[in-house]
Amino acid sequence: xxxxxxxxxxxxxxxxxxxxxxxxxxxxxxxxxxxxxxxxxxxxxxxxxxxxxxxxxxxxxxxxxxxxxxxxxxxxxxxxxxxxxxxxxxxxxxxxxxxxx
Amino acid sequence: xxxxxxxxxxxxxxxxxxxxxxxxxxxxxxxxxxxxxxxxxxxxxxxxxxxxxxxxxxxxxxxxxxxxxxxxxxxxxxxxxxxxxxxxxxxxxxxxxxxxxxxxxxxxxxxxxxxxxxxxxxxxxxxxxxxxxxxxxxxxxxxxxxxxxxxxxxxxxxxxxxxxxxxxxxxxxxxxxxxxxxxxxxxxxxxxxxxxxxxxxxxxxxxxxxxxxxxxxxxxxxxxxxxxxxxxxxxxxxxxxxxxxxxxxxxxxxxxxxxxxxxxxxxxxxxxxxxxxxxxxxxxxxxxxxxxxxxxxxxxxxxxxxxxxxxxxxxxxxxxxxxxxxxxxxxxxxxxxxxxxxxxxxxxxxxxxxxxxxxxxxxxxxxxxxxxxxxxxxxxxxxxxxxxxxxxxxxxxxxxxxxxxxxxxxxxxxxxxxxxxxxxxxxxxxxxxxxxxxxxxxxxxxxxx
Numbered sequence: 001x002x003x004x005x006x007x008x009x010x011x012x013x014x015x016x017x018x019x020x021x022x023x024x025x026x027x028x029x030x031x032x033x034x035x036x037x038x039x040x041x042x043x044x045x046x047x048x049x050x051x052x053x054x055x056x057x058x059x060x061x062x063x064x065x066x067x068x069x070x071x072x073x074x075x076x077x078x079x080x081x082x083x084x085x086x087x088x089x090x091x092x093x094x095x096x097x098x099x100x101x
Numbered sequence: 102x103x104x105x106x107x108x109x110x111x112x113x114x115x116x117x118x119x120x121x122x123x124x125x126x127x128x129x130x131x132x133x134x135x136x137x138x139x140x141x142x143x144x145x146x147x148x149x150x151x152x153x154x155x156x157x158x159x160x161x162x163x164x165x166x167x168x169x170x171x172x173x174x175x176x177x178x179x180x181x182x183x184x185x186x187x188x189x190x191x192x193x194x195x196x197x198x199x200x201x202x203x204x205x206x207x208x209x210x211x212x213x214x215x216x217x218x219x220x221x222x223x224x225x226x227x228x229x230x231x232x233x234x235x236x237x238x239x240x241x242x243x244x245x246x247x248x249x250x251x252x253x254x255x256x257x258x259x260x261x262x263x264x265x266x267x268x269x270x271x272x273x274x275x276x277x278x279x280x281x282x283x284x285x286x287x288x289x290x291x292x293x294x295x296x297x298x299x300x301x302x303x304x305x306x307x308x309x310x311x312x313x314x315x316x317x318x319x320x321x322x323x324x325x326x327x328x329x330x331x332x333x334x335x336x337x338x339x340x341x342x343x344x345x346x347x348x349x350x351x352x353x354x355x356x357x358x359x360x361x362x363x364x365x366x367x368x369x370x371x372x373x374x375x376x377x378x379x380x381x382x383x384x385x386x387x388x389x390x391x392x393x394x395x396x397x398x399x400x401x402x403x404x405x406x407x408x409x410x411x412x413x414x415x416x417x418x419x420x421x422x423x424x425x426x427x428x429x430x431x432x433x434x435x436x437x438x439x440x441x442x443x444x445x446x447x448x449x450x451x452x453x454x455x456x457x458x459x460x461x462x463x464x465x466x467x468x469x470x471x472x473x474x475x476x477x478x479x480x481x482x483x484x485x486x487x488x489x490x491x492x493x494x495x496x497x498x499x500x501x502x503x504x505x506x507x508x509x510x511x512x513x514x515x516x517x518x519x520x521x522x523x524x525x526x527x528x529x530x531x532x533x534x535x536x537x538x539x540x541x542x543x544x545x546x547x548x549x550x
Binding site: 004008010012013014015017019021023025057059060061062064066068074075076077078079081082083 | 140141232322323366367369371385386401419458464492528529530
């Protein structure tokens with residue numbers, strides 16, 4: 001199963017940092033994601049573009065996660081050579097991650 | 102119980118105009134806020150002001166004022182905005198001009214100033230920049246702008262003094278929303294629960310349509326109705342600090358816990374400590390409850406206290422980017438694009454371009470042949486590839502070398518090189534520093550017509 005089958009994402013940026021919110025459609029999937037979707041797995045997934053580490057913040061109250069990816073936007077929106085200078089497509093990429101059944 | 106309704110008319114400098122008109126006409130709102138300054142916007146505006154001293158405010162200020170001013174006056178909707186950008190006094194001139202043309206009288210305009218430190222940076226030269234090891238002095242000759250993110254106090258004071266329109270330069274985005282609530286309800290920064298809720302309200306609304314279904318739709322996964330007439334958000338808050346988020350009935354979009362959750366987490370780091378000049382807010386106990394279609398009740402945000410510093414946003418000329426694109430179509434297009442990339446890379450060595458960072462991208466779906474021809478290609482073959490080359494350089498001349506190599510392709514590159522575009526642009530980067538609040542004096546100036 002891919003993450004996109006059970007969750008949606010929203011990506012934002014601040015300087016050279018990208019943040020990806022991961023939100024399960026159904027709150028009952030939150031505990032499983034909390035166990036499975038660790039900061040380490042997200043860091044490994046983005047290992048070729050994220051160089052400053054990943055931190056996961058948990059929001060148990062609304063069953064959502066905020067992943068903060070430091071040094072992941074090629075220097076930030078003004079300096080980046082990427083087509084997607086804000087890194088706004090990163091959350092959509094994360095939805096392709098295989099998660100356990 | 103006293104309640105006020107605040108709408109967000111724009112979530113960025115170039116946002117649509119119609120949702121703001123709809124809010125003023127049909128939103129039953131008391132305030133409309135236009136939040137128009139992204140991190141780098143004011144630096145661009147400062148450059149415009151250098152070229153023409155009457156410019157430097159948000160370019161859409163005049164059409165927005167023409168679109169809403171008369172109806173706002175009739176419906177007693179107050180306007181709060183940072184559309185002054187790098188030149189709030191020129192923005193006031195525009196507002197007064199539009200008011201005169203529309204025969205609007207008996208309005209009071211307030212301008213908040215004090216955020217612009219561009220010409221007062223001497224004492225900070227040895228200060229180390231935020232998230233950096235460089236001092237401000239090391240950027241010296243290239244600084245374009247330096248603006249403090251002010252808080253809500255001056256906006257509150259202007260409204261206390263009867264302003265109908267408050268125009269600012271750089272202030273914290275949420276302060277545009279928090280100011281009216283402090284004014285209406287008499288809240289101070291020490292009302293921790295209420296200021297926490299007010300800050301959350303501002304955070305949810307500041308990006309305009311992003312909380313009402315904009316930037317959210319994903320066909321088959323998250324379907325949203327009528328995005329072409331997306332309604333912008335309205336929040337109704339009462340004196341306890343509880344509020345609902347909604348939009349004008351009949352407008353497009355969606356307001357739901359799922360749209361609110363996405364916006365709650367948009368562009369933040371630690372949800373337990375969202376920092377603005379007026380509050381450090383804990384979002385971890387927030388709740389979203391759908392009370393009816395497109396109406397969400399929001400509770401649970403609390404301020405943990407007030408920071409004693411301001412963040413200063415600094416725009417500076419940094420470097421140059423030379424870039425360009427060229428398309429390859431049909432059989433073997435990826436191979437020809439790769440050959441082209443190889444040629445350009447070798448050429449840049451021959452012409453001795455000094456390049457700090459270099460990037461090659463291969464892009465494409467159906468721009469060359471459209472689908473009736475593009476679909477003929479076997480799945481393993483690309484019907485088109487657009488090669489994009491970009492490089493960051495210290496000098497304009499080095500960036501030009503990259504751009505020129507793209508231009509040479511028509512007669513020197515692989516077969517079918519097509520649609521070449523190239524350009525050089527100067528990079529305006531953004532830095533920040535943290536300064537004590539007592540360094541900054543805020544002024545308010547009033548005009549009455």
